[in-house]
Amino acid sequence: MRAFGWLIVILSVIALVIASNVFFVVRQSQQAIVLEVGRPVRLINEPGKDEAGLQMKIPVYQQVEIIDKRNLGLDIEGIEVLAADQRRLRVDAFVRWRINDPLRYYQRFRTEDAAESQLNRITTSAIREVLGDVPVPEIVSGQRSQLMDRIRQSVNGGLAQDGIDIIDVRIRQADLPSEVAEGVYNRMRTARLQEAQRIRSEGEERSRLIRAQAEREKTVIEAQAREQSSKIRGEGDAKASETYATAYGKDAEFFRFQRALIACETAITEGTQVIVGPDALGICDQFLDSARAAGIPR
DSSP, X not given: OHHHHHHHHHHHHHHHHHHHHHEEEEOTTEEEEEEETXXXXXXXXXXXXXXXXXXXXXXXXXXXXXXXXXXXEEEEEEEEEEOTTSOEXXXXXXXXXXXXXXHHHHHHTSSHHHHHHHHHHHHHHHHHHHHTTSOHHIIIIISHHHHHHHHHHHHHHHTTTTTEEEEEEEEEEEEOOHHHHHHHHHHHHHHHHHHHHHHHXXXXXXXXXXXXXXXXXXXXXXXXXXXXXXXXXXXXXHHHHHHHHHHHHHOHHHHHHHHHHHHHHHHOOTTOOOOSOTTSOTTHHHHHHHHHHTTOOO
């Protein structure tokens, strides 16, 4: 009985060993390559297919290489870049990539560490090449998005035959070395101040031109108004003279009488003292008599 028990244990262990060498699991986030003596013979759950789950292989004769199917990330730090304006930058970048052809990837790299090493070299070279064509201000705050797209295309081109697809390349940080940063910032500040002064000067010049134009228009309008006023006044005086002449021609005696009364009324006001003989005022006697009748004191 005891020997039979040991036999069952031994058979169970053998069955487990065989099962572990026959069956394997490919997860949804993985893809697998089945090898026969190092030669790829089958792909499982490659991009575009859904074959995750329990799989079988021939023990010993076949081996399985598991490859990640997810999007992967790689940090690249401390890249020294010489920009187009001959200033140095320290750049930190991040690469997002995935394996889109597991067979080519395995034949080229075998391991993820080897792939990341190659990706690091190509990305570093692309960053230096692309950023070396533009000055520092464009890298720091200008065309960063376009530059990252150019870097991504360059890296993709370098890895096109290696089963790797570059999803994105991001410049996380681009800093000047500390010894030159202050000088660069001062020059940028000076340039912005000069630009502001130029715009301010142009505005002031434009303001002076507008004020001068307005002053000229004001002078012309005032001159035209004075001319028009003089013309109207002259026409009014001429019309008045014509009216006086017409009235004088109709009754000269009455006109002289009226003008004399007007002259007396203008010359003799309240408080005026007249020292003449009682018969020497002529026409003004009538004016004085009317004043007395109205109760105005002499």
